Amino acid sequence: MVAESFIHFALQRLPELGLRTGEHLMLTGISTAAAVMLGVPVGILASRISQLRSPLLGTAGILQTVPSLAMLAILLALTGKIGAVPAIIALILYALLPIVRNTVAGIEGVSPATLEAARGIGMTGHQQLSMVKIPLALPVIVAGIRTAAVTGVGIATLSAFIGAGGLGQFINRGLALSSNHLVLLGAIPAAILALIVDFSIGAMVWGLQARRQRHFRPKARLALKTLSFSLPLLVGLGGVAAYMWGGTWGRAPVRASEATNQVPQITVVIGSKNFTEQLILGELMARLIEARTDLSVARRFNLGGTMICHGALVSGEIDLYAEYTGTGLTAVLHMGALSDPEEVFLRVKEAYRKRFSVTWLPPFGFNNTYAITVRDGEARKRGWERISDLIEPASGLRAGFTAEFAERPDGYPGLQRVYGLSFGEVRDFDPTLMYEALVRDEVDVICAFATDGRLSAYHLRALEDDRAFFPPYHAAPVVRNEVLDAHPEIQQALAPLSGLLSNVRMQRLNYQVDGKKRSPREVALEFLKSHKLLNGR
């Protein structure tokens, strides 16, 4: 039954599956090809000049130990872009080590007797390389390429964090919406793809070893050889075909900021972070702009976190997204936390205008601050109502926080300072898994969000912030001035949302997605319809 419903689910999304698979293969293919063109010469260089060997291999080794998300964040900062470019660069950097290392190992594995013969019969240095060293090292080099390509298929799933598409997009979306089906829709094809890539490069290795085919007749030998070499090519072509079939090939959107006076399809790019509320807000804004202006909208949702969204906005990769005042104040502007919501909003508005040329439009209305949250049953039993009530039992409690909360000054460090709280154990969680962990009694305290639909759905209790520690986190659209100046209608289109979403309303919308497993798209549409906001201008 489970398998059946999954297959049905996958069939419905077949065109997008094709597109994502194609994107995935292209990310992996382009990066592996580039890594080969870079890595093999570097490996040859390292094998020829022994002083270069350690530094080159060391550098490649260090690159590989950089955690994938950190690498993506660094490249985002360096290139100022989101999407395929930083993703491909990251994949190239990861692919370098196996390729360089195997090239060096392959060449150094050629026996000294063979090398002396190559020299002694009169080969030049270049001929020794091309006629002896490389052919003999080739199986080892290709094994390195195989490792790189297969790992690349895996790492490429993370590229979705910076909006590069690929199968990781399903996984991300699935994690954000806690939908196992979506996670599997990304993970299963990625695993199959890894096997296919592994097999097709394996076939190429077989094709390279001429002597293995000597048992076949010459005609069969040629056919087998051709087949073994064309397999990787076929996989690549299959990827392109899937991409073209599933996607909108070659229709690059005209950016709103670049082409203000042209009639055709001016596109506003809307971003979002990778959790439910952000997806709903993104969709609400997108629908309104689509319905109430002539602009078209490109959705770059599910970007992996505040810094990635902010970086994308500042570099012009996206035009707007929903940000929270408290996050802007502390995480982006690095200013001290404040408790007055009005003051926070004015400060971030002013600072964003000056520093980033970005406008904060009026807030949606709700305050999605952090809420120190426990299981309702336990709270009742132990008489917990306020955060201060946790001070005494803290050393015996297990806390589960998002990685962001554990580090932010307005997160756990500040909480420790203001309340003198110190939990016995602190573990980092993905936002979705954090709630699960609390419900399953794996942790006792989490940093929930005040508007999270799961608070009521899972019978959780948000404790009162009796020392007013958490700064206000009122959500509002942040828009690049360049876009807003060219298209003031964006502000008018979004105006109805201002003040419309109370904490309770936002909680309900979130619950529709998190609890009822409906799509953010559907929930947003229903909300806008019920408020009669889609009736055009």
Add this chain to the structure above:
Amino acid sequence: MIRLEKVSKSFDGGQSYVVKNISLEVAEGETLVLLGSSGCGKTTTLKMINRLIEPTGGRIEVGGRDVASLAPALLRRRIGYVFQEIGLFPHMTIGENIAIVPRLLGWDKTRRQDRARELLTFMGLDPRDFADRYPDELSGGQQQRIGVARALAADPDYLLMDEPFGALDALTRDVLQQEILSLKQRLKKTIIFVTHDIFEAMILGDRIAVLHDGNLEQVGTREEVYQHPASRFVADLFSKSAKQLAVFKELE
């Protein structure tokens, strides 16, 4: 003709010499054996001739030209070389291995294949059976026959052989020595042959050069070195071997 003139070699910047001031001449068509125990400098001397090792001092001429004035790769293609460790290219067929120097010299494919077949036949191996095999499918003796064929492929005037039978068993070695003997009579190449085996030297050498500790002790025909040893070392070398033979004589 190959001429060595006061050639020396030091690997440690002049503190010690592996080859000390050696002068030698090898006439056209002659086979000279460099005889000595391991570490005496015989292989170093050989490798200086085709510039696998650069001499520290002295001058080497091949065919009347100073080798130092020739590009090493071009020089080496004109001199056949047979290696102690054979060194066939494992990824090439026997035919391709034999025809490698012609390939470097730019011969076309048909001519190279003809040449490889011709040499296989010459070495007593059936081309139909061997040309498409790979080196590791051959016995040691067969492999070194291919090594010799490879050295002969571009028909060089000179042949350098570095203990070519050192890694082979005694029986195979015997057979190959006989083959080289007949080959040398048929081909009239100028050959320098390095060995530590006195009997091999006596069988193959028109003249024998005895090296000891980097010094050239004596050069001469086998009668000369055996009957009129120029030094204590040469005398001891031959008398020891003669005693060994005497043991066999007693048994008869």
